[in-house]
Amino acid sequence: MMKILLACSSGMSTSLLVKKMKEAAEKKGIDCEIWAVSQDKAQEEMKKADILLLGPQMRFLKYKLEETAKEIGIPVDVIEPIAYGRCDGEAVLDRVIEMLKK
Amino acid sequence: MNKIMKFLDRYLMPLANKLNNNIYLTVLRDAFMLAFPLVIFGSIFVVIANLPYLNVVLGEDGLNQLRTLLNVAPNATMAIMTLFAVTGIGYYLSKHYKVEAIYGAVISLSSFLILTPFNVIVGETAQTVGGVIPVERLGAKGMFVGIIAGFISTEIYRKIVQKKWVIKMPEGVPDAVSKSFSSLIPAVFTLTIFLVIRTAFYYTPWGNIHDFIYTSIQTPLMALGDGLVATLIAIFFIQLFWFFGLHGQIIVNSVLDPIWGALSLENFEAFQAGAEKLPHIVTKQFIDTFTVGMGGTGMTLAVIVAIFIVGKSRQLKELGKLAAPAGIFNVNEPIIFGLPIVLNPLVIIPWMLAPMVVTAFTYFVMAIGLVPPPTGVIVPWTMPIFFSGMLATNSLAGGILQLVNFVIVMIIWLPFLIAIDKQYYDKEKKEETAKN
Numbered sequence: 001m002m003k004i005l006l007a008c009s010s011g012m013s014t015s016l017l018v019k020k021m022k023e024a025a026e027k028k029g030i031d032c033e034i035w036a037v038s039q040d041k042a043q044e045e046m047k048k049a050d051i052l053l054l055g056p057q058m059r060f061l062k063y064k065l066e067e068t069a070k071e072i073g074i075p076v077d078v079i080e081p082i083a084y085g086r087c088d089g090e091a092v093l094d095r096v097i098e099m100l101k102k
Numbered sequence: 103m104n105k106i107m108k109f110l111d112r113y114l115m116p117l118a119n120k121l122n123n124n125i126y127l128t129v130l131r132d133a134f135m136l137a138f139p140l141v142i143f144g145s146i147f148v149v150i151a152n153l154p155y156l157n158v159v160l161g162e163d164g165l166n167q168l169r170t171l172l173n174v175a176p177n178a179t180m181a182i183m184t185l186f187a188v189t190g191i192g193y194y195l196s197k198h199y200k201v202e203a204i205y206g207a208v209i210s211l212s213s214f215l216i217l218t219p220f221n222v223i224v225g226e227t228a229q230t231v232g233g234v235i236p237v238e239r240l241g242a243k244g245m246f247v248g249i250i251a252g253f254i255s256t257e258i259y260r261k262i263v264q265k266k267w268v269i270k271m272p273e274g275v276p277d278a279v280s281k282s283f284s285s286l287i288p289a290v291f292t293l294t295i296f297l298v299i300r301t302a303f304y305y306t307p308w309g310n311i312h313d314f315i316y317t318s319i320q321t322p323l324m325a326l327g328d329g330l331v332a333t334l335i336a337i338f339f340i341q342l343f344w345f346f347g348l349h350g351q352i353i354v355n356s357v358l359d360p361i362w363g364a365l366s367l368e369n370f371e372a373f374q375a376g377a378e379k380l381p382h383i384v385t386k387q388f389i390d391t392f393t394v395g396m397g398g399t400g401m402t403l404a405v406i407v408a409i410f411i412v413g414k415s416r417q418l419k420e421l422g423k424l425a426a427p428a429g430i431f432n433v434n435e436p437i438i439f440g441l442p443i444v445l446n447p448l449v450i451i452p453w454m455l456a457p458m459v460v461t462a463f464t465y466f467v468m469a470i471g472l473v474p475p476p477t478g479v480i481v482p483w484t485m486p487i488f489f490s491g492m493l494a495t496n497s498l499a500g501g502i503l504q505l506v507n508f509v510i511v512m513i514i515w516l517p518f519l520i521a522i523d524k525q526y527y528d529k530e531k532k533e534e535t536a537k538n
Binding site for chain 1: 115118119122123131132135344347348349351352353421424428431433434435436437438439440441442444484
């Protein structure tokens with residue numbers, strides 16, 4: 001089971017994407033848990049996740065969050081802005097699958 | 103254009119990085135967030151106690167009684183905001199340094215209280231009444247002392263812990279016991295320093311550090327923050343950061359929230375005291391509810407509506423449909439990254455201009471008294487416009503002002519949207535003919 005955590009300023013705009021990603025995952029028959037939190041909770045929440053995705057507007061936090069992510073051994077990625085704007089759940093999910101395969 | 107973008111991205115990104123990875127600013131932001139649910143609770147009951155026509159329904163006496171009963175809600179939350187901020191600073195900063203956070207929180211709180219006078223001077227005869235903490239010192243007036251005391255005390259506490267000047271307990275002593283002992287020396291040491299500071303200030307003309315910091319640091323900063331020019335500069339930077347796809351408010355607010363928050367609190371205290379005229383125009387709500395945060399960052403709900411009016415291209419229409427439901431609740435990332443606004447030279451003029459025009463306009467109508475300034479009540483930022491404006495000002499005029507602002511933004515955007523729409527439309531047409 002894949003556990004995907006998304007974070008933005010307050011977890012609002014990423015939760016739009018979460019919904020679309022869940023729909024995409026269901027269509028593909030992928031078993032996963034996807035949830036969104038505000039950036040101040042990301043440090044704690046990422047302990048439960050396999051990957052952390054940041055909203056592009058929060059990309060300046062990547063450096064800081066990567067420190068913790070490295071400790072627990074999960075990748076951090078910034079969501080591609082166009083996919084984010086279009087709420088393209090499928091594109092983001094595909095990218096996650098590709099990243100976790102490595 | 104490309105060169106300018108590269109230049110700005112090169113300098114803005116590091117600035118954003120610096121501001122957001124600065125541990126003090128991050129801690130300060132989290133500490134303010136801590137009080138948020140409490141402040142919302144307080145705000146709800148302020149709004150209820152000030153509903154229109156209550157005096158008709160309940161009578162003057164009934165209304166006074168209701169207010170006396172309900173006022174404890176804001177008094178126990180908003181009026182003592184600084185206590186939560188101070189505790190939060192101690193907690194989050196200790197957590198960052200990986201020392202016992204709950205002790206950091208209470209040491210920070212106690213350090214702040216040590217600096218606070220435990221008496222008030224009342225009446226014409228200037229009689230000193232002891233055994234009380236003046237509530238104003240725990241609210242707006244003590245905000246900056248609290249922030250400074252919180253950071254300094256926690257820094258001292260964690261340094262001593264990290265230097266291992268602690269009493270070690272032998273094995274077998276319960277964990278809670280040994281923890282309380284291990285915080286003993288750091289706590290005593292830190293608090294003693296604050297007692298010395300308090301004593302030193304007792305012999306100055308101010309009598310206490312509260313009045314010193316309030317008059318020499320907080321008042322000038324608040325006067326600056328309450329001015330139109332500084333506000334326009336702040337909004338300019340919020341918009342500029344967003345233009346580069348960075349969360350402008352998170353970055354700019356981390357610096358300005360203490361000032362905007364203190365301005366809001368002073369308005370709130372005046373409002374609760376029944377003041378005719380509130381002291382400040384620019385407050386946290388001025389920024390969030392009337393200007394840059396209205397209908398989502400950069401006031402883009404107006405852009406969505408404009409798209410519905412003039413949009414012909416499939417791309418814009420689809421975007422409008424996707425963005426509208428979230429936009430009503432002031433969430434607008436689909437527009438920012440979907441239109442896109444980020445790095446799009448076609449939108450830079452309306453994007454930067456509209457919120458600044460609206461800011462100047464809002465400031466003006468509040469200054470001449472057409473619309474009352476915000477009461478300091480915190481409205482959740484997801485509250486749809488019109489309602490949020492009414493709640494923030496306790497007046498219908500606030501809601502109407504938002505609608506006027508909305509129209510201003512739309513007018514500024516329309517010519518540019520028409521141009522963008524035409525570009526997309528032509529491209530779509532071309533693609534279609536190419537397919538056929």
